[in-house]
Amino acid sequence: MLARLSRSLIPAAKCAVSLSSALESLCQPTASIPGSCRSDPGAVYSGLVAPCLKATTSILVSSTSSSPSFRAVSVGFHDHPNLVIPDYFTGLGYILSVQAHGSQTLLQRIKLLALYAKICKLSAPLVQSRPPTTVQTLWVNSPHVADTRVVLGSSLAWLKVRSHFQMARAVRAGILRDLWAGALIDPTPMQVCFPNPEGGLFGTCWGDCAEAISISACWKLVASGVPLRTLAVNVAAMNAVDLVTGLSACDVILASTSLREMVGELLRANAFRPMCKNCEHLRESIAANIVDCATSDFWLELGLVTAPTSHSLLPHVCDDVFERTSSGKRISCAV
Numbered sequence: 001m002l003a004r005l006s007r008s009l010i011p012a013a014k015c016a017v018s019l020s021s022a023l024e025s026l027c028q029p030t031a032s033i034p035g036s037c038r039s040d041p042g043a044v045y046s047g048l049v050a051p052c053l054k055a056t057t058s059i060l061v062s063s064t065s066s067s068p069s070f071r072a073v074s075v076g077f078h079d080h081p082n083l084v085i086p087d088y089f090t091g092l093g094y095i096l097s098v099q100a101h102g103s104q105t106l107l108q109r110i111k112l113l114a115l116y117a118k119i120c121k122l123s124a125p126l127v128q129s130r131p132p133t134t135v136q137t138l139w140v141n142s143p144h145v146a147d148t149r150v151v152l153g154s155s156l157a158w159l160k161v162r163s164h165f166q167m168a169r170a171v172r173a174g175i176l177r178d179l180w181a182g183a184l185i186d187p188t189p190m191q192v193c194f195p196n197p198e199g200g201l202f203g204t205c206w207g208d209c210a211e212a213i214s215i216s217a218c219w220k221l222v223a224s225g226v227p228l229r230t231l232a233v234n235v236a237a238m239n240a241v242d243l244v245t246g247l248s249a250c251d252v253i254l255a256s257t258s259l260r261e262m263v264g265e266l267l268r269a270n271a272f273r274p275m276c277k278n279c280e281h282l283r284e285s286i287a288a289n290i291v292d293c294a295t296s297d298f299w300l301e302l303g304l305v306t307a308p309t310s311h312s313l314l315p316h317v318c319d320d321v322f323e324r325t326s327s328g329k330r331i332s333c334a335v
């Protein structure tokens with residue numbers, strides 16, 4: 001599955017026509033995946049992704065009326081019968097999510113996330129957008145629940161027209177509010193934590209994070225307390241090209257067959273992004289059983305990283321990564 005997706009999407013991702021064609025072939029009814037009958041990638045493709053590529057925009061806003069009208073697509077996405085897909089990058093994640101089927105290893109999940117990060121970066125100019133800051137994946141991790149579904153979601157990429165950005169943000173916040181209105185406090189925990197020096201609200205709003213999509217797509221699993229895992233990575237760090245090797249972390253991970261090598265590469269690239277305080281608050285408020293794989297505890301338990309020492313192998317790991325979480329700690333690679 002990964003090789004097929006990489007072969008079709010990566011060479012096409014710098015050209016709107018080629019990418020649109022490659023995505024269309026993934027969304028054909030004949031390409032439907034067993035177990036994905038509740039999804040409708042064709043609707044996301046024809047109603048959002050293809051028009052975005054054609055119109056070179058990451059969201060669809062009607063410019064004919066005096067008050068701009070926002071156009072999104074609502075589809076079945078795993079547990080959610082009618083999840084709103086408001087922007088190009090979320091649509092891309094949806095199409096990739098429903099391609100994944102069958103049991104997957106952690107290594108395969110990270111590869112799919114890396115592919116998503118790479119396609120977001122390569123295709124962002126096609127929709128005249130910056131790429132999203134982070135991409136994230138969520139999956140079931142329980143020996144008692146045979147559920148191989150995966151969600152890929154992205155943070156909301158900045159849009160040049162501020163009012164359009166706010167429309168897209170409002171849609172994503174509304175997805176969360178429809179499910180867990182009581183959990184969405186105002187100001188958000190990130191706004192409390194990072195106030196504007198001038199006194200106004202500044203920090204991350206509800207709807208900005210990838211979790212607005214992924215946790216909502218799996219809301220029944222969340223509500224039933226099924227153990228889930230999440231992993232978020234920074235798109236810029238994943239796509240930064242190493243001047244010595246000429247490869248990005250995405251390239252290395254997509255070619256790798258070793259989980260240990262992948263984790264080392266993610267650390268070297270400073271790509272891990274632990275949950276922000278908004279998402280930590282949401283997780284606690286809705287009693288979601290979600291383990292964050294972007295924190296040190298997860299990889300320490302797997303024996304793939306070592307506890308920090310005064311001679312860290314990764315002195316360039318920035319503190320700002322760990323400011324996003326109260327539980328994240330500096331980690332270094334064991335290899």
Ligand SMILES: [Zn+2]
Pocket residue numbers: 209210211275276277278279280
């Ligand atoms: Zn967050």
